[in-house]
Amino acid sequence: MGLFNRQAAQQYALKWALVDNPAYAHLDYVRGDCTNFVSQIMLAGGWPMVLDGLFPNQPLAWWSKDDGSWSQGAYNKYIVPYFSRAWASASDFANFLELSHRASICTRDELEIGDIVQLAEYGGRLDHTMVVTSLTSTFGGRDANVSYHSRYQFNVSLDNIEARYVGKDTMFYYWKVADVFPDSPA
Numbered sequence: 069m070g071l072f073n074r075q076a077a078q079q080y081a082l083k084w085a086l087v088d089n090p091a092y093a094h095l096d097y098v099r100g101d102c103t104n105f106v107s108q109i110m111l112a113g114g115w116p117m118v119l120d121g122l123f124p125n126q127p128l129a130w131w132s133k134d135d136g137s138w139s140q141g142a143y144n145k146y147i148v149p150y151f152s153r154a155w156a157s158a159s160d161f162a163n164f165l166e167l168s169h170r171a172s173i174c175t176r177d178e179l180e181i182g183d184i185v186q187l188a189e190y191g192g193r194l195d196h197t198m199v200v201t202s203l204t205s206t207f208g209g210r211d212a213n214v215s216y217h218s219r220y221q222f223n224v225s226l227d228n229i230e231a232r233y234v235g236k237d238t239m240f241y242y243w244k245v246a247d248v249f250p251d252s253p254a
Contacts, residue, residue: 070114070249072170074182077113077245081201084108085215085222092132095156096218103197105217106184107132107155113182115170115249130154130164158186158194165243174244176226179203179212184243185226192239200226 084105088094092108095101107130111117117131129152154164165171171184179185179200187196198214202223205211213223230240 070116070251072110072182072245072247072249073114074180074245074247077109077182077199078201080112081105081109081199081215082222085201085217086220088217093150100158100196101217103158103161104132104151104156106197106199107151107161109182109199110170110245113245116251118164118168118252125153127154127160127163127167130161130168132156158197161197162186162194162241162243168249169246170249171243171245174242176212176240176242177209178244179226179242180244183212183245185212185214186241186243187233188239188241189233189237191237194241 088101089108092104095104115130118128119131132151132155153160155161165184166173174183181200181203183200185198185200186194187198188194189196196216196218198216198221200212201215202213203210204213204225206227212226214226214229215222215224233240
């Protein structure tokens with residue numbers, strides 16, 4: 069069994085929220101960098117990569133093998149995959165969370181530092197991933213603050229993010245990251 073270190077995940081997220089870690093590919097110009105960033109955070113928190121035969125489209129494959137050459141223009145997605153789909157795609161990452169038992173759907177009130185928030189727009193398609201990096205007391209209870217890439221945000225109020233989507237066809241998904249998770253996600 070593996071242990072998730074929420075403090076290590078938080079420290080990584082806060083350190084790299086506003087800049088790219090040069091050890092990883094930057095994916096804004098491919099499909100957005102948000103899930104790639106959250107995957108890096110989960111790795112920093114103790115999740116081991118899941119190779120699953122190095123096939124990038126397998127639902128239980130979660131890995132990145134970037135050596136820096138991807139972001140220097142040497143990447144050819146048809147020859148050498150540098151990351152699994154679950155590492156970089158919001159919807160594939162959600163499938164991985166559920167199938168691997170590394171996280172489960174929870175309520176907003178259950179969110180803690182290191183937990184994951186996803187946003188679905190345009191008919192329910194998941195297209196954004198964020199991580200909780202702090203909690204603050206509010207008049208009505210508490211607010212989760214999230215950090216994310218694709219727009220490089222640091223400790224943004226989830227209350228404020230959700231308020232921007234009132235009346236729109238948008239859903240938020242809240243994921244409780246398991247403090248203890250199986251070694252292999254089968």
